[in-house]
Amino acid sequence: MDILFSLLPICLAVFLGMLAGKFLPSAISLKISKMIGPFVWVLLFAIGYKFGLVIENLKNIAQILKLATIFSIGISLVVGICIYLIYERKTTQQRQHHETDLGITHVLKECAFAFLSIIIGCAVAQGLISLGWDTSLMPSTDVFLYILLFMIGVDIINAPINFKAISPRLIFMPIAIIISSAVGGVALAALLDMDLRYGLIFSAGFGWFSLSGVMVTSHLGEYYGAIALLTDLFRELFSIVILFFWGARYPDSSIATAGATAMDTTLPIIKKASGNQYIAQALYIGVVLSLVVPFWLGFLLSFF
Secondary structure: OHHHHHHHHHHHHHHHHHHHHHHHHHHHHHHHHHHHHHHHHHHHHHHHHHHHHOOOOOOOOOOOHHHHHHHHHHHHHHHHHHHHHHHOOOOOHHHHHOOOOOOHHHHHHHHHHHHHHHHHHHHHHHHHHOOOOOOOEEEEEEEHHHHHHHHHHHHHHOOOOOHHHHOOOHHHHHHHHHHHHHHHHHHHHHHOOHHHHHHOOOOOOOOHHHHHHHHHHHHHHHHHHHHHHHHHHHHHHHHHHHHHHOOOHHHHHOOOHHHHHOOOHHHHHHHHOOOOHHHHHHHHHHHHHHHHHHHHHHHHHOOO
């Protein structure tokens, strides 16, 4: 029930945006749509700020960062490759004739802005902590997220999404993502000579770092909770890079790497990189994985 309530404000923000877009003058709607890109950087700044607050309290930070980086990149690559082999290998050539890549210069600029926003947010948080100032004045990342989703709602009403794009072949994509993510986590744990159960745990958040961090910490302690949190945070950030570089040419596999964040944090980037025609698919994958995470992760934690 809690997971359904957590989805409610996300749906409400998009719905209110669509409602506003229905009645706002087209000139204002267009201005709001143009603000989506810059506002993504604001959201990433807020994420960096939150990370800056968390990292201050972590012990064994070098080891935690190392493991989180390995698991996040490794799992994302396994998911992306598996979805490509299952869904896109036979359709890539046809799709390339209809889609245009963003261009390497534009992609590098977008990625640079994204990581610069995160780094600045982290630096600001660390600066406030070192000065002993109040760090609670910064609004929650949820506030920026809901504003951004409202803007997307306004944009959607002017370029309606096509839910028919969720074809029968895509219905089982979340299952493929779950399985490939688990395979990647187990393989990495084996290579690192770790208990395979930890590999499954670190693969089960699908980018939802705020939930996985809390659940794993409560069951396994702060060390493993921090690895789970940062693994999912880095999966989200890595998916942003993948989307900017390959979202136009390989939308299915790129969206798959976004996992649960495809319905919220990375949705504006999916829209920008892959186009409005993939918004419905992103929402579907994000919602399904978000519903699965607490149950799947809880089930895996029960083995400890």
